Amino acid sequence: MKKLLLASAATALIAGAASAEDVKLGILFGFTGDIESLSTNMASGVDYAINEVNESGKFLSGSTVIGIRADATCSDSSVATASAEKLITADGVKGIVGAVCSGTTRAVLENVARPNGMVMVSPSATSPALSTSEDDGLFFRTSPSDAREGDIMADILLEHGVKSIALTYSNSDYGKGLAEAIASSYTAKGGVVTINIPHDDTKTDFSAEVASLAAAGGDLLVIAGYLDSGGKGIIQASLDTGAFTRFGLPGGMVGDALPLAIGPALDGSFGQVAQSDSGGAKILTDLGTAAGFDATQPYTMESYDATALIILAMQAANSTDPQVYKEKIMEIANGPADGSGEKILPGQLGHALELIAAGKAIDYDGASGVTLVGNGESSGRYREFEVKGGKYETVQFR
Amino acid sequence: MDYLNALVAFLNFVVVPALSYGSQLAIGALGVTLIFGILRFSNFAWGDTMAFGTTLVILLTWWFTSMGINFGPLPTALLALPLAFVGTAALMLLTDKWVYQFYRKQKAKPIILVIVSAGVMFIMNGLVRLIIGTQEQNFADGERFVLSAQAFKDWSGLAEGLAIKTTTAVTLVTAIAVMAALFWFLQKTRTGKSMRAFSDNEDLALLSGINPDRVVQVTWIIAAALAVIAGTLYGLDKSFRPFIYFSMLLPIFAAAVVGGLGSPLGAVAGAYVVAFSEIVVTYAWKKVLGYILPAEWAPEGLTQLLSTDYKFAVSFSILIIVLLFMPTGLFKGK
Numbered sequence: 001m002k003k004l005l006l007a008s009a010a011t012a013l014i015a016g017a018a019s020a021e022d023v024k025l026g027i028l029f030g031f032t033g034d035i036e037s038l039s040t041n042m043a044s045g046v047d048y049a050i051n052e053v054n055e056s057g058k059f060l061s062g063s064t065v066i067g068i069r070a071d072a073t074c075s076d077s078s079v080a081t082a083s084a085e086k087l088i089t090a091d092g093v094k095g096i097v098g099a100v101c102s103g104t105t106r107a108v109l110e111n112v113a114r115p116n117g118m119v120m121v122s123p124s125a126t127s128p129a130l131s132t133s134e135d136d137g138l139f140f141r142t143s144p145s146d147a148r149e150g151d152i153m154a155d156i157l158l159e160h161g162v163k164s165i166a167l168t169y170s171n172s173d174y175g176k177g178l179a180e181a182i183a184s185s186y187t188a189k190g191g192v193v194t195i196n197i198p199h200d201d202t203k204t205d206f207s208a209e210v211a212s213l214a215a216a217g218g219d220l221l222v223i224a225g226y227l228d229s230g231g232k233g234i235i236q237a238s239l240d241t242g243a244f245t246r247f248g249l250p251g252g253m254v255g256d257a258l259p260l261a262i263g264p265a266l267d268g269s270f271g272q273v274a275q276s277d278s279g280g281a282k283i284l285t286d287l288g289t290a291a292g293f294d295a296t297q298p299y300t301m302e303s304y305d306a307t308a309l310i311i312l313a314m315q316a317a318n319s320t321d322p323q324v325y326k327e328k329i330m331e332i333a334n335g336p337a338d339g340s341g342e343k344i345l346p347g348q349l350g351h352a353l354e355l356i357a358a359g360k361a362i363d364y365d366g367a368s369g370v371t372l373v374g375n376g377e378s379s380g381r382y383r384e385f386e387v388k389g390g391k392y393e394t395v396q397f398r
Numbered sequence: 399m400d401y402l403n404a405l406v407a408f409l410n411f412v413v414v415p416a417l418s419y420g421s422q423l424a425i426g427a428l429g430v431t432l433i434f435g436i437l438r439f440s441n442f443a444w445g446d447t448m449a450f451g452t453t454l455v456i457l458l459t460w461w462f463t464s465m466g467i468n469f470g471p472l473p474t475a476l477l478a479l480p481l482a483f484v485g486t487a488a489l490m491l492l493t494d495k496w497v498y499q500f501y502r503k504q505k506a507k508p509i510i511l512v513i514v515s516a517g518v519m520f521i522m523n524g525l526v527r528l529i530i531g532t533q534e535q536n537f538a539d540g541e542r543f544v545l546s547a548q549a550f551k552d553w554s555g556l557a558e559g560l561a562i563k564t565t566t567a568v569t570l571v572t573a574i575a576v577m578a579a580l581f582w583f584l585q586k587t588r589t590g591k592s593m594r595a596f597s598d599n600e601d602l603a604l605l606s607g608i609n610p611d612r613v614v615q616v617t618w619i620i621a622a623a624l625a626v627i628a629g630t631l632y633g634l635d636k637s638f639r640p641f642i643y644f645s646m647l648l649p650i651f652a653a654a655v656v657g658g659l660g661s662p663l664g665a666v667a668g669a670y671v672v673a674f675s676e677i678v679v680t681y682a683w684k685k686v687l688g689y690i691l692p693a694e695w696a697p698e699g700l701t702q703l704l705s706t707d708y709k710f711a712v713s714f715s716i717l718i719i720v721l722l723f724m725p726t727g728l729f730k731g732k
Contacts, residue, residue: 207415242547
């Protein structure tokens, strides 16, 4: 055991120097648990970015990137921290892409990343709480905070002339966080939230909830929930009793299954979903089809971008030391303030590495149109839509 | 001051949903109480029996629709009921032959039968999931409304709408028919009388020449019919998911116990008590009061006794209160 520790410590030491060698990246995703169906595809996005860099041979004078997968689950913080410990101490990774769910991300950040000074870029943790947590400049995310969606939704509601809303949320971390974000932004901008109650996704009878929502009233009903379970039930029950006829639909309620189940009564409802109009999205989708993965799956583009950000920042700092390259991540993502940086899209990572090596500024846009704001989180692009004829018709991107 | 609107809002959001939920619970609770009265144990497999019956109904409905058979404005599932009933009754009788009969011959204590039924529950649980999976299934078709909220508003000129879904109407009509048939059967027919005798005093019943095997079989067959009907009505009105049916055990048992286990009349009364209290206690009275009271008295808040999060707590509170003060239930069960 002692020898093993010594050996791994020695490897870690050697790996610290910036000459042509293997640079390890941790891929800390939820390969088991609540979002196991998403994680495999997200990891394909990471692998694709790594391959692209390795094939170019331009990274840190010919270094190779090696991705090492570890399981963070979605809700088991002790497993996540143990996996992260292993990545850092045993595998000697130089950066971590992950974790995926907000709770485990926070646990890893506080218990492992900060004590070890490790950079973490999460593609999918969206909890507003992460915006304000202490991170020593080590934590970034390529997905926007739910607080941002609340802000956007409040704007959209007010622009539609909606003065008061009834609000119901799925009784989960996601639903509760999003509902709070919507309620606080909307109230701050002058709207009235008549009622804010949870609904349980494991039930099918929502008479009592809809009765309360209807009694409280409001111009429309906003549902921060899931389209496959409780959200659909609430809409159906509201329409059946005539309680509400129009609905505000945040990201979790967007999917073709919903208009199919509800029918024409859903027309006229509106909302927004995190989605980019950047050209990069289509490029990565096509590249992914050729490489055998589906980039349109949730958070796959963000995973690709998170990986690219770490690698490009290492190149810009000419170092794989997290304490050094962490300073470069915002710079790579946003480019120089005067906008002179060359836009980098998926498939151009080799070109970007060349530009950085030549001392030229770049502005990494990637697949999801990366722009980091605040504490290092994506500003996020949202597609505003209105349901027309059973389709989510795009109104605009904002 | 607008009593009519207040009344319509109250009917639409409280009375109609509670009546239909209560009727579904009542049919379920009748089955539980029947098994308790005659076979003398609480059947924990009940929720999954309902799920099994409904699964058969759904499969048959799909088959009928694929052959182009439907029931006009009524849900096709009603046509599937008889066949599904035969299937469920067969399963009940086989379960009894393979499992319960053994323990009955041993004169096992009721608590052992309860545990055995929990085992049966797990097997049925798995069976249903194997056949139809864990996802939600919607199988209601035909006309959605007897009276839609908008149509009512247009007709009456009121601000509030009153909606009556086809499934609600079907639920009420079926529930009344089923209850009437069951009470007639228990009170008037020879088999029904022998079942009641068996329930009241098993030894006396045996002495007077009642065939116990026949009583048990008839009980299971009637229970199967009640399970299929209750499950189908609930599934049509809401939607079908195996897990939900499993968790229906709680309100159904609450209803049966509140009414008095073993008393059919009590089961029906208990079901409506549970259904109405769940909705009435968590209802926000703001709108209704706003119509009734003069404008300056209209409440600012929601005037809600309990948040809807607590609706399950309501049926449990009633259960505990009844057990504390009237241990035999409202209608003197066992």
